[in-house]
Amino acid sequence: MTLALSTRQNTRLCKEAAVVGDPFNGGQPREGVEVGPIQFIECSLLEQINTLGWSPTYIPNDEQIDQLCPKDDPVVFNLINPKFVSAVTHHVAKQIYDQAAQRKFVLTLGDDHAIALGTVSGIFEAYPDACVVSVDTHAATFMAVLLAAHPDSNGSNPCSTDRLVYIGLRDVDDGEKKILKDLGIKAFSMHHIDRFGIGRVIDIALDHVNPNRDRPIHLSFDVDALDPTVAPSTGTPVRGGLTFREGHSICEALAQTGSLVAMDVVEVNPALEDDKSALRTIQIGCPLACCALGENLL
Ligand SMILES: [Mn+2]
Known part of the structure; x- marks a missing residue:
C-alpha cells in the first residue's frame, strides 16, 4: 500500500461515496445480520445519498464473503469462527483502503460489529492520523487493541489511545472497565449524556480525539447504542439508550467538522424482530447515514 492521505488538505473528499455492504455474521452465533445491508439499499439509501449531492456506488460483497468461508473453523478460546473473521477482516480492510485512498467517503453497512476490525484498519491505512x-x-x-497495535503517522510508534473515544456506553463489564482505565481511553456513558447533554459530550469527545479538528474521523455507529424503542432489531438491545435525536446529533455534528471520512452502521439485524420493527430499524439507519453525509435540518 502506498498512498496515505494525512493532511487536512488531503481529507477533502471527492463527492463520491462508496457504500460497502458486508453481509457477514461470522463473528457471532446469531444469524440474520447478514441480510441487513441489502435492506438498506431496498429502502432507497443510494437515492437518498444521491439527493445530498453525492454520487454513491454500492459494493455488495455477498459472493466474496461466501468464498472466504472456510470448511473447518474450530473455536479458539471464546473466538467463534476465527479463520473466517480473519479472512473477511483482511478482505474488508483492503477494500476500505482502496476506496478511502480515492478520497471517497466510505459507508459500511449493516454488519456484525466485528467488521470494524477491517474498516478501521483500512481507514488507518489510508489516513494514518x-x-x-x-x-x-x-x-x-x-x-x-487495534489502535494500540497500529503504527502512528510517523510510521514507528504505536498509535496512542487518544485517537479513540466511546459514546453511549451502558453495558460494560469489569474486564472492559479495566481495559478502558488501564489504557486511559476516554469514554462517555449514558450517565454523561444525561448530565451534560449530547451536544456538550460531542464537543468534549472531539476536543479529546481531534483537538485541532485536523484529524480525519471514522465514525463507528452500532445501532444498539440507540434505545431499543428507537432501533429494536439489533442483537443485544439494552434499555436506556440514545434517543432518535441524540443519534442524529452525533452524525450531524461530526459531518459539520468537515473531517468525517468514513462511517460504519453495524448490528442491524432484521431477522430478530417482526418485519415492522426491522423496517423501523433500517429506517433509522438510513437517515443516520444521510446526516453523516451532510443532511441537516436547515
Ligand atoms: Mn454494541
Whole structure:
C-alpha cells in the first residue's frame, strides 16, 4: 500500500461515496445480520445519498464473503469462527483502503460489529492520523487493541489511545472497565449524556480525539447504542439508550467538522424482530447515514 492521505488538505473528499455492504455474521452465533445491508439499499439509501449531492456506488460483497468461508473453523478460546473473521477482516480492510485512498467517503453497512476490525484498519491505512468515534452500548475494546497495535503517522510508534473515544456506553463489564482505565481511553456513558447533554459530550469527545479538528474521523455507529424503542432489531438491545435525536446529533455534528471520512452502521439485524420493527430499524439507519453525509435540518 502506498498512498496515505494525512493532511487536512488531503481529507477533502471527492463527492463520491462508496457504500460497502458486508453481509457477514461470522463473528457471532446469531444469524440474520447478514441480510441487513441489502435492506438498506431496498429502502432507497443510494437515492437518498444521491439527493445530498453525492454520487454513491454500492459494493455488495455477498459472493466474496461466501468464498472466504472456510470448511473447518474450530473455536479458539471464546473466538467463534476465527479463520473466517480473519479472512473477511483482511478482505474488508483492503477494500476500505482502496476506496478511502480515492478520497471517497466510505459507508459500511449493516454488519456484525466485528467488521470494524477491517474498516478501521483500512481507514488507518489510508489516513494514518485518523481518529475513531465509537457510538455503542458496549465498549468494543478490540478497537483499543487495534489502535494500540497500529503504527502512528510517523510510521514507528504505536498509535496512542487518544485517537479513540466511546459514546453511549451502558453495558460494560469489569474486564472492559479495566481495559478502558488501564489504557486511559476516554469514554462517555449514558450517565454523561444525561448530565451534560449530547451536544456538550460531542464537543468534549472531539476536543479529546481531534483537538485541532485536523484529524480525519471514522465514525463507528452500532445501532444498539440507540434505545431499543428507537432501533429494536439489533442483537443485544439494552434499555436506556440514545434517543432518535441524540443519534442524529452525533452524525450531524461530526459531518459539520468537515473531517468525517468514513462511517460504519453495524448490528442491524432484521431477522430478530417482526418485519415492522426491522423496517423501523433500517429506517433509522438510513437517515443516520444521510446526516453523516451532510443532511441537516436547515
Ligand atoms: Mn454494541
